[in-house]
Amino acid sequence: MKLAYLTNYFPSLTETFIYREVMELQRRNYSIDVYSLRKPDRNDISQEAVGLYDATRYLLPIDVLYLCKCHLKYLFGRPLRYVMTLCKMLTGTHKNLKGRIRSLMHFGEGVVLADMMSKAGVTHIHSHYASQSTSVARVIHLLAGLPYSFTGHAHDIWHDQLLLPQKLAEAKFVVTCSHFGRQWLLKQIDRDVSGKVHVVYHGLDTRKFTPPVNEKRKKNLVLSVGRLDEIKGHPDLIRACAILRDKNFDFECAIVGEGPMRSELEKLVAACQLEEYVKLIGALPQEEIITCYQSAWVFALPCVTVNDGRQDGLPNVLMEAMSCGLPVITTKCTAQTELIEHERNGLLISPHQPEELANAIMELCEDVGLRDLLRMDARLKMEQEFDNQKTIEPLLRLYDQYL
CATH class of the missing domain: 3.40.50.2000 (Glycogen Phosphorylase B;)
Structure with a gap:
């Protein structure tokens, strides 16, 4: 052959x-x-x-x-x-x-x-x-x-x-x-x-995507990785960040990726006056993305189904984040339930619900016991099944x- x-x-x-x-x-x-x-x-x-x-x-x-x-x-x-x-x-x-x-x-x-x-x-x-x-x-x-x-x-x-x-x-x-x-x-x-x-x-190679050796993460740094496409739900994440800001919650959000929605997302960040909180990093090679996973506090990817029927499959960035010991939040959209069991190795929320997403981010940032439970079980699942x-x-x- x-x-x-x-x-x-x-x-x-x-x-x-x-x-x-x-x-x-x-x-x-x-x-x-x-x-x-x-x-x-x-x-x-x-x-x-x-x-x-x-x-x-x-x-x-x-x-x-x-x-x-x-x-x-x-x-x-x-x-x-x-x-x-x-x-x-x-x-x-x-x-x-x-x-x-x-x-x-x-x-x-x-x-x-x-x-x-x-x-x-x-x-x-x-x-x-x-x-x-x-x-x-x-x-x-x-x-x-x-x-x-x-x-x-x-x-x-x-x-x-x-x-x-x-x-x-x-x-x-x-x-x-x-x-x-x-x-x-x-x-x-x-x-x-x-x-x-x-x-x-x-x-994915779980020998390459690993938790940081010293676990020195930046507290309350919310990370999202993915193409800047409507199906990834980045507008909902930005609106959730506006809710967090209005609640006087101390956080930062980094969105890694490039795509057709960049201009629209930049305008939304400006309209919500979130320039100090949300950064659009652009595309990065795998080597640098692994460092992002190992530095962040929470990972969020609120995927959605858009009007023309487009939707995500089973996002690989969720697996990468989980393998790096990063607690994840995503939506019950397509196949995410095949990867994540709610409150065991991640949090599942409803699509198009910025308030629910904001609450989930706050919960993971503040509840050390839940963070440890989710990230440890997520890492184990990646090693055993993915x-x-x-x-x-x-x-x-x-x-x-x-x-």
């Missing part, structure tokens, strides 16, 4: 769970070629991922001459497959014209990667995210006959859903990171595919079973 991992953007600061999976597979001596549709800036990746960056094969930007050569090769060498693949990509479950245009672009990319992977001797493709990269994997499958599987995460399975029923039917197997996600996927196709849709939780050397095992069994 020669396995190809196909992603949209690799290695990414916001998708560390993908390159951790690749690194653990490589540690197990799996032969893996990594392909990425897009190439990140070298300065925007963590130090631990530099080796993967150098070894990844990037599609874009495409040499135009090579693009034409690949399409002509399949058009004249396999004309029926070429035309049928194009037809299948342009038909199927598209919600609108934009979706068909995207599928046309994926067809163009897939033909090039079909040539690259065939020459490299790839025998199976596993893609991350059910949308862009799996659409390209589907093109390669239809054109070159290479089997594929994919991992569905969040927006790609309950919002984007590009050709999702067709992918569920064709894939050798499908992985998702929660039982909540699995049940959602099974509802997207009018046939029984339950036997090949599997839950594999993301893991260490990446354990969470990789179900995936290895899938490769053994299907490949």
Whole structure:
């Protein structure tokens, strides 16, 4: 077996769970070629991922001459497959014209990667995210006959859903990171595919994400880490901070991450007159984020479901914070209840409830006994159930079973 991992953007600061999976597979001596549709800036990746960056094969930007050569090769060498693949990509479950245009672009990319992977001797493709990269994997499958599987995460399975029923039917197997996600996927196709849709939780290296040695944390420092996206609930956190300020509670809040909501969040901080309390730190590499976890007092991520249906899956930052011995607060939104048991290894609150969030933050800041209980049990759960050397095992069994 020669396995190809196909992603949209690799290695990414916001998708560390993908390159951790690749690194653990490589540690197990799996032969893996990594392909990425897009190439990140070298300065925007963590130090631990530099080796993967150098070894990844990037599609874009495409040499135009090579693009034409690949399409002509399949058009004249396999004309029926070429035309049928194009037809299948342009038909199927598209919600609108934009979706068909995207599928046309994926067809163009897939033909090039079909040539690259065939020459490299790839025998199976596993893609991350059910949308862009799996659409390209589907093109390669239809054109070159290479089997594929994919991992569905969040927006790609309950919002984007590009050709999702067709992918569920064709894939050798499908992985998702929660039982909540699995049940959602099974509802997207009018046939029984339950036997090949599997839950594999993301893991992390608990030897790297550890509590601080001396436990010298900054008292009442509230930390949140995540892309500045509406689904993360940062506006609710900022409003909770305004409530804390009005109660004369002494605290600081640091929000680590970058994204499309930055300008809106900056305006909200200013409107609430919280400039002295809330700091938008921006994106940080993994090495610096671990230091943030080890320095903070409380971690808060009040995820929400937004009007267009977008929502988070099982946020990896919750696992990272828990592994670092940081007590966490999140919402009962999607799959968080699969990770956190209320008042045992974290606190679960209702979405869109800044007052409830503020009270939970105050409770964790002031109740030393509860803090110790939550963080000790959280660390134990990470070691026992979410260490990446354990969470990789179900995936290895899938490769053994299907490949």
